[in-house]
Amino acid sequence: MTVTPQPESDARAAIHRGTVSRQTEAILRDMVLDGTLAPGERLNEVTIADSLGVSRGPLREAIQKLAGEGLLQLKSHRGAFVRKYEPREIIEAYELRIALELYAVRLVIERADDESLAALRVLLETDAPGTPGTTIPPTPPLDPGAEVPRTAGPYVAELDFHQRMVSLSGNSAITAAALKVNHRLYLALTHTERTQARREHANDEHLAFLDALCDRRTADATRLLEEHLQASLANTLSVLGLEPLTSTHRSTPSEDLHHA
Amino acid sequence: MTVTPQPESDARAAIHRGTVSRQTEAILRDMVLDGTLAPGERLNEVTIADSLGVSRGPLREAIQKLAGEGLLQLKSHRGAFVRKYEPREIIEAYELRIALELYAVRLVIERADDESLAALRVLLETDAPGTPGTTIPPTPPLDPGAEVPRTAGPYVAELDFHQRMVSLSGNSAITAAALKVNHRLYLALTHTERTQARREHANDEHLAFLDALCDRRTADATRLLEEHLQASLANTLSVLGLEPLTSTHRSTPSEDLHHA
């Protein structure tokens, strides 16, 4: 109803919905994101191909594509596994997200019109967990199947708001990159709950940020967004029982990240 | 015989150098980046598979992966084409690059050790076009075949310096994203020459930026880098005979980039 390109509109459209390869890719992505395939799990090609009613060829092509998006991990002669993110990788993905959003904010303030900015506020008010998949940005440069599934994880609304904000930059390259890293973060954090306190804080931060954004106060918006993202990352880390990477490495001169 | 990953190091290593799929992927990427396959050109699967001595299966898997990286474009039932970037897309890719590098600078200043920073200076001094492929970052999270080819285009040294700087952030996600967008920009701009004046300016800007970076003056380094990147983008646009997007949209409230 909202933004998702509805498949059930026409039966003929469903038949012609791209090739088997693309359909398989979309279905696989959903299966990975909604947990049907658990992180670390191995994908048996014949089993999955059989259950989807397709051959191994298109399935393998879909697997290649998802591996390129960071959702699967390929091991030579061992097959494909659902990507299991290490704590360090979660932090790195988060930092990538921060990099994208911080610059996107500047573009949004420069370019977005008032209506679009105002429309963002609606996303914060309808914070109920019942809102179904509104995750697709208006101009998705990725494939049409790239959508966050309907199983409402704790991060869906959060990611959705941010993704929409980024898409207002009008830059489809940045938007696509953000969507991809958001998918990865969703996969990595989908079973991570946030504390209630954090949840309320997050909403306040969103509102403050949005106010600055609508007033086109670039410096304030940027600062508020970064503080919000850093706080969100810190909460995630604490829930996961990890210590923040961002404060430990400055003392040690080398050796710290040279081995990766 | 053309671009094949060097087999003469060890016969056994050549045999076990990944699967045919991966080799094909690396070779294809090189062929796209070095212009063997021209932008807009269509890839005939049987011809290419034949010339590489592989079957269509692995070739198609490689094509899927390169399409995911933005180097190829897939058209349903029409095949794969070398991606031909529109002016707008070039600008968007450039902005994505800016977003990544601006945040990377902060991480570099926080985390990189003095030696690594000093090592960057060497890249600027050996500006001769004879320096062979040093394009791989220390920690390439992409596949081992992902390198800017040896055909020294005008942007190779430029991109190389920036890529190395980004890799010093220690963040492999950001580094991988930067590498990917740099590949795209290389493909889009490989036949674009820079003015001599711009060339000298660029070097000066690099040096000034590097000084600020080594002194860990975050604000200065960030500002200098952004000015440098904006100037570089402006030069590229002028060479291409385009007008900058970044200055036209602020006045018009909407309608400017809503159609994309």
Add this chain to the structure above:
DNA sequence: GGTCTGCCAACTGTCAACAGTTTGCAGTTG
């Protein structure tokens, strides 16, 4: 002469079968 229609060739998308590798297990041996 221009335009439209129907056919044909080329190519992509898909499938089923073959070959090589890995992993786990059973048997054997010290």
Add this chain to the structure above:
DNA sequence: CAACTGCAAACTGTTGACAGTTGGCAGACC
């Protein structure tokens, strides 16, 4: 009884062949 070796099953990697679609070309028709 533990550890090592060899085998076998399962699965991935690869291949060649089949079917459906697209685009162009020739011929007919207006």
